[in-house]
Amino acid sequence: MSTFRNDLQLPPAFALDYEALLSNPSAESVTDLSLFLRKDLPSKWCELYTFAVGRPTNIIRFQHRTFEYSYDLYSGIGAMGEVPYDQTVEDRVVAVFGTSADPEESQTGRHGRSWLGEQNDLIGANRDKGHFIARCIGGGFNLNVFSQDRHLNRGWSSQGKTYREMERHCQDHPGTFCFSRPIYADGSSVPRWIEFGILKKDESLWVEVFDNLPQF
Numbered sequence: 001m002s003t004f005r006n007d008l009q010l011p012p013a014f015a016l017d018y019e020a021l022l023s024n025p026s027a028e029s030v031t032d033l034s035l036f037l038r039k040d041l042p043s044k045w046c047e048l049y050t051f052a053v054g055r056p057t058n059i060i061r062f063q064h065r066t067f068e069y070s071y072d073l074y075s076g077i078g079a080m081g082e083v084p085y086d087q088t089v090e091d092r093v094v095a096v097f098g099t100s101a102d103p104e105e106s107q108t109g110r111h112g113r114s115w116l117g118e119q120n121d122l123i124g125a126n127r128d129k130g131h132f133i134a135r136c137i138g139g140g141f142n143l144n145v146f147s148q149d150r151h152l153n154r155g156w157s158s159q160g161k162t163y164r165e166m167e168r169h170c171q172d173h174p175g176t177f178c179f180s181r182p183i184y185a186d187g188s189s190v191p192r193w194i195e196f197g198i199l200k201k202d203e204s205l206w207v208e209v210f211d212n213l214p215q216f
Helices: 018-023 033-053 074-079 158-172
Strands: 059-064 067-072 092-099 127-131 145-149 177-183 193-199 205-211
Touching: 018 033, 018 205, 033 059, 033 067, 033 092, 033 177, 033 193, 158 193, 158 205
Parallel strands: none
Antiparallel strands: 059 067, 067 092, 092 177, 127 145, 177 193, 193 205
């Protein structure tokens, strides 16, 4: 079991040591590594997220088809008066994980409105309505949508080519365990980085970090 990364490294406060996780005796002894990752990763991601934001969180988990979402519904505790209202803090996805699947028939070829609005509304000319989990591998709409760098989303940059290669791998191998973890540098719902990971059939974990706000 091994882990692959590109040259882009996350700040220590956000980084998870996947090598150490996979070398843990409890991981090495399991017969189904994907089950181990499903059980272990969500709590570690949430711990890192909560520590990094340094404020109260309201993380909920829910399932959509073959993927599970962890979501910080911060507005929920604001509405209850448990924390002061802060307009700079948005509700946002903490992580998505699951197994690749065929797209929903109702989504095929669909490009309707989402909470981000129509293309180029609010998100800017160099941004796309990206998906944490691509529609072609079973990702849904609404909370699965985020403001993504266009060159990354469309495979135009070197990082974008790698990003698309990983999505194609999941599409070509249905049932592949994969995850998307957005990393935020402020209170908005726009990730500064995206960490995408795939568990390959040989039980190697392919993890890459992508810059979602590149400085051209």
